[in-house]
Amino acid sequence: xxxxxxxxxxxxxxxxxxxxxxxxxxxxxxxxxxxxxxxxxxxxxxxxxxxxxxxxxxxxxxxxxxxxxxxxxxxxxxxxxxxxxxxxxxxxxxxxxxxxxxxxxxxxxxxxxxxxxx
Numbered sequence: 001x002x003x004x005x006x007x008x009x010x011x012x013x014x015x016x017x018x019x020x021x022x023x024x025x026x027x028x029x030x031x032x033x034x035x036x037x038x039x040x041x042x043x044x045x046x047x048x049x050x051x052x053x054x055x056x057x058x059x060x061x062x063x064x065x066x067x068x069x070x071x072x073x074x075x076x077x078x079x080x081x082x083x084x085x086x087x088x089x090x091x092x093x094x095x096x097x098x099x100x101x102x103x104x105x106x107x108x109x110x111x112x113x114x115x116x117x118x
Contacts, residue, residue: 048107
């Protein structure tokens with residue numbers, strides 16, 4: 001049985017992000033890396049603003065994030081300010097390694113912020 005969502009985040013390096021397709025209106029789930037800071041969760045789409053899941057968030061910001069069976073549903077907030085995105089990407093480099101981020105994230109022009117439950 002899964003624990004609370006925030007507890008499960010401590011035990012994983014990847015979450016499942018479920019968005020609603022902007023054209024199909026169907027749920028689409030992708031594994032994504034994340035960084036947690038205080039009461040925020042940050043996600044960076046692999047292909048930046050060209051990523052379908054990011055475009056879907058722009059059309060419908062309601063997302064479900066699942067960590068080891070525990071889920072939350074929240075409104076995702078797109079981050080497009082270059083300075084804020086750079087700060088978030090730096091956090092990804094610190095967590096996953098600069099080489100890994102360079103390899104898997106060729107375009108880092110946007111991010112997403114999600115409020116975590118208390």
